[in-house]
Amino acid sequence: MEPYEPDLTDVPVTAVLAALADDVRLQMVRALAEGGEAACGTLDFGVSKATRSHHLKVLREAGLTRTRAAGTSRYVRLRRDEMDQLYPGLLDAVLTPRPPA
């Protein structure tokens, strides 16, 4: 089944913020921002694959990512442009691991 990927305007800001307000998910988003597209399996951050799948679902349903199936793998990428257009500065502010000061 095709994964559900919402229109960004349908997602409340609080949902986007909540999606980003988790350590594991934030690491995932940062990895995607740096590495571009990534297979789900490569986004391992010390959690089980069930948990990983759950987090990727949260990100997807918050409108932060898109998922493309290829073979047995699924490739995830950030919806960077759309996010930047709708919430300029949000991802930039959040993606830098250490405060820009």
Add this chain to the structure above:
Amino acid sequence: MEPYEPDLTDVPVTAVLAALADDVRLQMVRALAEGGEAACGTLDFGVSKATRSHHLKVLREAGLTRTRAAGTSRYVRLRRDEMDQLYPGLLDAVLTPRPPA
């Protein structure tokens, strides 16, 4: 007792995001961004004063607000400049009720 107000660099980004990822708290932040300083009592958004106090505590401990006591009231204000310096674009992206598109 003086309320605890952390150094912004001591607060993990996820805590800031989590603080903003709630409807009531987001309304509070928006009200503060528009109206400047506000007494706790004026930040009524349909929740009890106990809940209101709780949310203000979350915002304060996330480094988003400062609280000043005056008489029986407490005045809350956004730490706008500090936030903008540390996370440029974050508040801007979040404060507009309707997407800027």
Add this chain to the structure above:
DNA sequence: GAGCTTGTTCGACAATTGTCGAACAACGGT
């Protein structure tokens, strides 16, 4: 000091959330 106003703190409770292992599904290769 009595009483009112303004907030905070303290349980309590329901709902949500992060986590896991196990079971399942889909695909590719041998």
Add this chain to the structure above:
DNA sequence: ACCGTTGTTCGACAATTGTCGAACAAGCTC
């Protein structure tokens, strides 16, 4: 056709969170 790989889904469980009423604290005014 059988494995092995890659993800998803399904309970289950612990921890966190949003909410409330009630009790408490601090300050002002009469």
